[in-house]
Amino acid sequence: xxxxxxxxxxxxxxxxxxxxxxxxxxxxxxxxxxxxxxxxxxxxxxxxxxxxxxxxxxxxxxxxxxxxxxxxxxxxxxxxxxxxxxxxxxxxxxxxxxxxxxxxxxxxxxxxxxxxxxxxxxxxxxxxxxxxxxxxxxxxxxxxxxxxxxxxxxxxxxxxxxxxxxxxxxxxxxxxxxxxxxxxxxxxxxxxxxxxxxxxxxxxxxxxxxxxxxxxxxxxxxxxxxxxxxxxxxxxxxxxxxxxxxxxxxxxxxxxxxxxxxxxxxxxxxxxxxxxxxxxxxxxxxxxxxxxxxxxxxxxxxxxxxxxxxxxxxxxxxxxxxxxxxxxxxxxxxxxxxxxxxxxxxxxxxxxxxxxxxxxxxxxxxxxxxxxxxxxxxxxxxxxxxxxxxxxxxxxxxxxxxxxxxxxxxxxxxxxxxxxxxxxxxxxxxxxxxxxxxxxxxxxxxxxxxxxxxxxxxxxxxxxxxxxxxxxxxxxxxxxxxxxxxxxxxxxxxxxxxxxxxxxxxxxxxxxxxxxxxxxxxxxxxxxxxxxxxxxxxxxxxxxxxxxxxxxxxxxxxxxxxxxxxxxxxxxxxxxxxxxxxxxxxxxx
Numbered sequence: 295x296x297x298x299x300x301x302x303x304x305x306x307x308x309x310x311x312x313x314x315x316x317x318x319x320x321x322x323x324x325x326x327x328x329x330x331x332x333x334x335x336x337x338x339x340x341x342x343x344x345x346x347x348x349x350x351x352x353x354x355x356x357x358x359x360x361x362x363x364x365x366x367x368x369x370x371x372x373x374x375x376x377x378x379x380x381x382x383x384x385x386x387x388x389x390x391x392x393x394x395x396x397x398x399x400x401x402x403x404x405x406x407x408x409x410x411x412x413x414x415x416x417x418x419x420x421x422x423x424x425x426x427x428x429x430x431x432x433x434x435x436x437x438x439x440x441x442x443x444x445x446x447x448x449x450x451x452x453x454x455x456x457x458x459x460x461x462x463x464x465x466x467x468x469x470x471x472x473x474x475x476x477x478x479x480x481x482x483x484x485x486x487x488x489x490x491x492x493x494x495x496x497x498x499x500x501x502x503x504x505x506x507x508x509x510x511x512x513x514x515x516x517x518x519x520x521x522x523x524x525x526x527x528x529x530x531x532x533x534x535x536x537x538x539x540x541x542x543x544x545x546x547x548x549x550x551x552x553x554x555x556x557x558x559x560x561x562x563x564x565x566x567x568x569x570x571x572x573x574x575x576x577x578x579x580x581x582x583x584x585x586x587x588x589x590x591x592x593x594x595x596x597x598x599x600x601x602x603x604x605x606x607x608x609x610x611x612x613x614x615x616x617x618x619x620x621x622x623x624x625x626x627x628x629x630x631x632x633x634x635x636x637x638x639x640x641x642x643x644x645x646x647x648x649x650x651x652x653x654x655x656x657x658x659x660x661x662x663x664x665x666x667x668x669x670x671x672x673x674x675x676x677x678x679x680x681x682x683x684x685x686x687x688x689x690x691x692x693x694x695x696x697x698x699x700x701x702x703x704x705x706x707x708x709x710x711x712x713x714x715x716x717x718x719x720x721x722x723x724x725x726x727x728x729x730x731x732x733x734x735x736x737x738x739x740x741x742x743x744x745x746x747x748x749x750x751x752x753x754x755x756x757x758x759x760x761x762x763x764x765x766x767x768x769x770x771x772x773x774x775x776x777x778x779x780x781x782x783x784x785x786x787x788x789x790x791x792x793x794x795x796x797x798x799x800x801x802x803x804x805x806x807x808x809x810x811x812x813x814x815x816x817x818x819x820x821x822x823x824x825x826x827x828x829x830x831x832x833x834x835x836x837x838x839x840x841x842x843x844x845x846x847x848x849x850x851x852x853x854x855x856x857x858x859x860x861x862x863x864x865x866x867x868x869x870x871x872x873x874x875x876x877x878x879x880x881x882x883x
Contacts (some may be wrong), residue, residue: 316649318658322767322831325579326352329829332716335793335805336847339716340832340840344762344776346577347523347551347690348720353580356642360635369631371607385634388641389624392587395644396558396571401592405627406585406637410574411550412472414588415517417627418546418570420602421595422515424461424480461513464504464543466495466529468522468729473548473572477517487518489732493680495529497537504541514543521552524724524733524761525680526663526690528552532566539565544594546570553644554578555659555688555766557652560589569594573644579767581643585636595623605629655766660684662764662773666691669777675784677701679733679759689764692724692733693780697788703877704758706794709803710787711760714848715779715841722758730758747871754801755874771834775841782848788878789855795881798871806881 322328328351330341343351363384368377370385389404398404407413419425426434461482465474467489477484485503490496495518504514516538521528535545545568549558553573560568570590575581601608601619608626611618619626647655664684670676670693679692695702704721711717723730731741734757747755762780764773794803804810832840867875867882 314649315651316646318650318654318767321353321579321646321650322769324354325767325831326354326357327829328831331829334713334716335808336713336851339713339844340837342715342717342772342775344764345718345720346554346579346765347724347761347763348577350554350577350579350581350643352582353643353646356580356639356646359642360639363638364635367635370634371631381634384638385632388638391641391645392573393589395648396560396589397562398560398589402560403590403592403595403623403627405588405590405624406633406640407588408586409584409636410472410576410586411470411548411572412476413586414572415472415476415548417588417602418572418590419476419480421590421627422461422513422544423596424463424477424482424513424515426479426481428479458508459511461515462509464500464514464516464518464538466518467732468524468527468726469519470523470548470550471725471727472550473517473519474728482515483512486728492686493525494527494686495534497530497533500534501537501541504538504543514538514541515546516543517546518548519551520547520549520556521688521690522680522726522729523551523690524692524726524729524759526551526682526687527680528556528686528688531568532562535562535568536565539567544569546572546590548572550574550577551690552688554647555652555655560591567591573640575640575643578640578643578647579765580646581640583636584640584643585633587640592623597621597623601626601629603629607631650766658766659689659764662689662768663687665773666764666777670780673781673784676780690761691763692759692761694759695784695787697878700878701876702783702787703754703796703801703803703879704760705754705801706791706796706803706877707760707783707787709794710783710790711779713805714782714790714851715775715844717762717776717779719760719762721760723756724759724761733759743870743874747874752798752871754796754798755871756801757876769834771838771841775845778841778845779848782845782852786849786852789852791878791880792855795883796879797883798867799883 327341327343331338332341333339366377366380368375368381370378370382372378373382392404393402396402405414405417407417416425462485463477463480463482464485464487465477466487474484487503488496488499504516516534518529518531518534520531529547531547538545547568547570549571550573554577558571560571570588573587573589575584575587604617604619606629608619608629609617610620661684663682666689667678667682670678675696677694677696679694680687682691694704695707708719708721711719730736736744736757744755744757762776764776793806795806796803867879
């Protein structure tokens with residue numbers, strides 16, 4: 295059925311707590327792992343974390359507070375004793391804190407789901423009725439085929455009707471796989487909106503698609519990334535919401551990449567409100583180990599139906615043959631024991647962002663974007679994907695390094711970042727394959743050739759990029775060091791090719807003289823032996839000196855290594871793989 299729309303007026307936001315603040319300098323001293331060292335083939339290195347886009351870092355005072363909370367922790371399904379009451383109170387306070395952070399009101403519902411946006415998206419799909427498990431789909435298809443063969447062509451009209459009226463989901467050109475692949479596997483039709491001339495979401499195309507008369511009798515859902523986790527480009531979410539609502543569609547947004555850095559207002563205006571948003575608090579500073587969060591307007595919830603999963607905690611009464619569900623939406627969608635500590639951590643991490651101040655975060659982000667793009671705009675060997683600009687992008691940068699007519703393999707670059715400089719980056723496609731095809735100019739024919747080799751087990755042939763991010767807690771010393779390391783790799787990275795072995799099967803690069811690493815130690819024995827925090831932050835002067843030494847050592851290694859035109863074994867790679875190889879390699883297996 296076509297979704298009926300009514301004018302929605304923003305309600306006062308949920309109120310909770312008093313405002314407070316924390317300085318970047320004080321916060322940095324509490325980041326767990328600041329000062330951590332590890333061994334590489336080139337010696338011990340101080341870790342520099344530039345991978346916040348993938349996951350945040352722990353914060354000492356949050357972890358200490360959660361440890362103290364556990365002194366009185368209990369299951370929340372009672373308020374008849376002190377531990378149950380206090381834990382329940384803290385859980386509700388945490389939920390209110392999260393609503394406050396996104397300007398939720400009395401219509402806003404919050405559900406913890408999974409460990410990030412993926413779980414939140416699945417929960418929304420279940421609520422809207424478009425999620426279908428693969429085994430259920432297979433059973434239905436078999437039954438439909440059986441029925442059709444027995445009855446004949448009389449089912450054709452009904453099947454055509456289902457196709458014409460099934461839900462339709464509009465997605466953007468730079469979605470994370472969680473917000474695209476999951477919808478592909480649902481009952482809905484998928485419509486991808488085009489990229490505009492500036493690399494963003496084409497609002498004119500969105501208007502044309504969402505107003506298409508073909509979807510007049512369908513549930514229309516817009517589900518868009520608020521920012522790309524590859525190029526950092528931001529979506530004009532309020533403009534998108536306005537267009538969607540004018541044409542009777544739900545406005546839902548994936549804030550996984552941008553929520554730690556931007557203001558979110560679920561009730562910005564009568565047409566620009568959000569029907570649902572998905573959050574990944576583990577990407578916030580202080581958030582690792584937290585739950586995924588779905589926030590949605592209660593109006594989209596089908597209260598006349600059972601909850602998406604009936605269980606303990608969702609019912610008011612259960613008899614021998616009947617049961618009654620609670621009318622409280624949040625309780626209905628909180629089956630079993632909730633992940634209380636995970637939700638508390640999510641709330642603390644989100645509130646920490648408020649304490650730092652979004653205005654200060656965006657100011658620092660914009661400065662990083664401006665300075666990085668100015669520094670590398672004319673770099674002939676560094677190809678930055680997208681067109682990062684202050685105000686329209688968050689400080690996420692993806693790039694490739696040219697080597698003649700080829701490119702250094704992204705995972706090789708990431709390995710050198712790690713081994714030479716201690717810098718933590720990430721290589722691959724960032725779970726954004728369709729967007730990657732556009733950014734790298736891969737057409738359907740070439741894509742199928744890659745797909746065949748990948749399906750044959752050669753994951754190392756997959757194209758991609760290197761991604762780094764400049765977090766608002768980084769200072770001038772960190773920023774300049776990461777940039778200097780990138781400049782070094784662009785000029786001299788190929789010299790290190792003879793020192794590394796490449797795996798066609800996995801895509802990993804390992805130093806030829808470095809023994810294979812076993813699994814990282816984990817177990818109760820390590821827990822019993824653990825003491826207090828071992829690493830401590832270094833002073834700015836000490837960090838600056840260490841970084842300078844690493845750069846000097848890297849330069850010395852480069853001078854003693856092979857020349858820049860390191861031999862390429864591209865022709866030696868077998869068959870089709872050799873034709874698809876876009877990178878130089880000396881040793882491979």
